[in-house]
Amino acid sequence: xxxxxxxxxxxxxxxxxxxxxxxxxxxxxxxxxxxxxxxxxxxxxxxxxxxxxxxxxxxxxxxxxxxxxxxxxxxxxxxxxxxxxxxxxxxxxxxxxxxxxxxxxxxxxxxxxxxxxxxxxxxxxxxxxxxxxxxxxxxxxxxxxxxxxxxxxxxxxxxxxxxxxxxxxxxxxxxxxxxxxxxxxxxxxxxxxxxxxxxxxxxxxxxxxxxxxxxxxxxxxxx
Amino acid sequence: xxxxxxxxxxxxxxxxxxxxxxxxxxxxxxxxxxxxxxxxxxxxxxxxxxxxxxxxxxxxxxxxxxxxxxxxxxxxxxxxxxxxxxxxxxxxxxxxxxxxxxxxxxxxxxxxxxxxxxxxxxxxxxxxxxxxxxxxxxxxxxxxxxxxxxxxxxxxxxxxxxxxxxxxxxxxxxxxxxxxxxxxxxxxxxxxxxxxxxxxxxxxxxxxxxxxxxxxxxxxxxx
DNA sequence: AATATGATACCAACCAGTCTGTATGTCAAA
DNA sequence: TTTGACATACAGACTGGTTGGTATCATATT
Numbered sequence: 472x473x474x475x476x477x478x479x480x481x482x483x484x485x486x487x488x489x490x491x492x493x494x495x496x497x498x499x500x501x502x503x504x505x506x507x508x509x510x511x512x513x514x515x516x517x518x519x520x521x522x523x524x525x526x527x528x529x530x531x532x533x534x535x536x537x538x539x540x541x542x543x544x545x546x547x548x549x550x551x552x553x554x555x556x557x558x559x560x561x562x563x564x565x566x567x568x569x570x571x572x573x574x575x576x577x578x579x580x581x582x583x584x585x586x587x588x589x590x591x592x593x594x595x596x597x598x599x600x601x602x603x604x605x606x607x608x609x610x611x612x613x614x615x616x617x618x619x620x621x622x623x624x625x626x627x628x629x630x631x632x633x634x635x636x637x638x639x640x641x642x643x644x645x646x647x648x649x650x651x652x653x654x655x656x657x658x659x660x661x662x663x664x665x666x667x668x669x670x671x672x673x674x675x676x677x678x679x680x681x682x683x684x685x686x687x688x689x690x691x692x693x694x
Numbered sequence: 695x696x697x698x699x700x701x702x703x704x705x706x707x708x709x710x711x712x713x714x715x716x717x718x719x720x721x722x723x724x725x726x727x728x729x730x731x732x733x734x735x736x737x738x739x740x741x742x743x744x745x746x747x748x749x750x751x752x753x754x755x756x757x758x759x760x761x762x763x764x765x766x767x768x769x770x771x772x773x774x775x776x777x778x779x780x781x782x783x784x785x786x787x788x789x790x791x792x793x794x795x796x797x798x799x800x801x802x803x804x805x806x807x808x809x810x811x812x813x814x815x816x817x818x819x820x821x822x823x824x825x826x827x828x829x830x831x832x833x834x835x836x837x838x839x840x841x842x843x844x845x846x847x848x849x850x851x852x853x854x855x856x857x858x859x860x861x862x863x864x865x866x867x868x869x870x871x872x873x874x875x876x877x878x879x880x881x882x883x884x885x886x887x888x889x890x891x892x893x894x895x896x897x898x899x900x901x902x903x904x905x906x907x908x909x910x911x912x913x914x915x916x917x
Numbered sequence: 918a919a920t921a922t923g924a925t926a927c928c929a930a931c932c933a934g935t936c937t938g939t940a941t942g943t944c945a946a947a
Numbered sequence: 948t949t950t951g952a953c954a955t956a957c958a959g960a961c962t963g964g965t966t967g968g969t970a971t972c973a974t975a976t977t
Contacts, residue, residue: 481941481956502814504727508933519934521957529933580817589876590813591725594803603876638873639866639886646869650861653812653826663862670893704922704975731967742968744923752967 487525489515494536499584503533503591503599533588534602540584541606547573548613559620560675566617567668570644574657574664581660582652586645611637621675629677636671643667710748712738717759722807726756726814726822756811757825763807764829770796771836782843783898789840790891793867797880797887804883805875809868834860844898852900859897866890 493514497506508529512522526532551565574581589603611634618633643663651660716737720729731752735745749755774788797804812826834857841856866886874883 483956486956500817502725502727502818504725505814505818507931509931518958520936520959523934524956585876586872587813590810590872591728593875594723595725595728600876604878607873607876635885635889638882639889642869642873642882642886643862643866644869645872646865646867649809649813649868649872650830650865652816653808653823653830655827659861659865662858663865666858666862706922709922730965732965741924743925743971746968747922 483525486515486517486521490517490522490525490532491535491539494532495539495584498533498536499582499587500580503588530596530598533592533596533599537584537588537599537602537606541609544606545609548610552613552617558624559617560625560672562617563621563671564668566614567664571661571664574651574660580652581648581657583645583648586648590649607641611641614640618671625675626677629674631674636674640667640671706748709738709740709744712740713745713748713755714758714762717755718762718807721756721759722805722810723803726811753819753821756815756819756822760807760811760822760825760829764832767829768832771833775836775840781847782840783848783895785840786844786894787891789837790887794884794887797874797883803875804871804880806868806871809871813872830864834864837863841894848898849900852897854897859894863890863894 490511493511494506497510497514508519508522511532512519522532526535548566548569551562551569554562557565585603585606588599589607593600593603615633615637618636622629622631622633647660647663651657713734716734717729720733720737731742731745734755735742745755749758771789771792774785774792777785780788808826808829811822816823816826838856838860841859845852845854845856870883870886874880
């Protein structure tokens with residue numbers, strides 16, 4: 472126990488983490504462009520030389536910040552699907568519970584790094600846009616898997632496409648955080664999530680779609 | 695007819711419009727912070743002296759740009775409710791049709807000034823956040839009115855709160871544009887809108903909610 | 918003449934990124 | 948175990964360019 476890392480002056484791993492953490496904190500509040508490299512260095516307690524030793528550019532750090540947020544989210548959601556044997560519908564319920572919990576943190580605005588960075592940068596910083604897209608893909612495929620499993624178990628006859636529903640829920644979640652932040656009303660987010668969960672539960676108790684003039688359209692991905 | 699404004703060199707109204715238009719075009723692409731006053735002046739073909747004659751600051755112009763976008767949107771949606779006698783459910787269908795149309799414009803990214811500005815600035819520029827909130831309020835109350843009218847006419851017994859559903863749809867719309875832009879897949883937006891319309895139609899053909907364990911929660915606005 | 922517009926030059930602060938130098942840790946040879 | 952060469956990690960002054968905003972002056976419209 473004499474060798475328990477006695478606070479070395481140099482700690483490249485920690486320095487990197489501090490920079491990424493500072494970037495997440497500042498950019499989550501101010502956005503990307505309004506956050507200067509100097510701001511980040513000051514927040515992290517690190518100098519500029521160090522910054523550019525670890526990251527080749529501000530954009531590179533931006534990407535790393537989005538990645539960090541993705542890992543953070545994945546860890547949060549993991550609670551929902553950690554139990555192997557759990558009924559997928561209950562997993563979905565937990566999934567919604569986690570999101571609702573995220574709106575209930577004190578003194579923390581309910582917002583998403585991926586949504587913020589993509590909204591601000593998707594048309595000018597392709598590398599960051601791609602990283603954001605990767606994170607959305609991840610969320611959606613996890614969600615679609617739960618939906619597909621729940622459908623197989625509870626309503627194999629139901630007429631919905633798990634992936635389309637997953638994109639729908641992802642969009643609703645992102646938009647809810649945006650609206651909640653704009654209106655300063657996290658209760659809207661919770662209300663939206665409850666309506667969406669009820670809808671999903673409805674989809675999964677449907678044995679045969681009763682009368683749907685409107686059909687679920689085939690998706691048409693372009694380029 | 696001799697006095698039909700023979701192209702005066704000075705035209706404060708037009709100058710103002712050119713500046714607002716330039717700001718909308720540039721900020722819609724690059725965001726607020728990344729768009730400089732010089733950029734805007736160049737795009738508008740106007741000099742800086744003129745800029746600061748018409749707007750006291752960049753932030754003031756930002757607000758004006760959000761207002762402009764709101765008016766632009768209102769004009770678009772007006773198509774849905776211009777016919778006095780139209781069945782409110784058909785108004786809603788038109789409403790969705792207008793949004794779908796908005797995703798189908800060629801060479802134009804489907805995005806929203808209000809969502810962009812609010813996402814980037816809501817925590818640092820209160821005045822702009824408030825203007826964005828005003829625009830969302832407008833959209834939502836128009837939408838809620840249609841829903842309430844449709845409910846009164848088609849399903850007075852139905853168990854849903856028009857305002858909550860309107861916020862839900864607003865969130866879905868905003869989030870869909872965000873996700874569609876991130877993924878470069880406008881088809882996701884359309885798919886989401888179709889699912890949402892089907893859901894709304896379902897709500898309105900509901901005579902008595904069949905079995906709803908999950909109830910529509912009372913909203914709890916804070917501060 | 919008075920005022921509303923617009924043009925131009927200019928400013929101090931700030932920007933991302935570079936450069937040069939120094940401190941620290943590592944590892945192999947002695 | 949000591950030494951010393953070397954790569955990594957960090958410090959901070961500096962640079963060329965840009966930022967939002969101002970001061971001043973010119974001209975058009977009333």
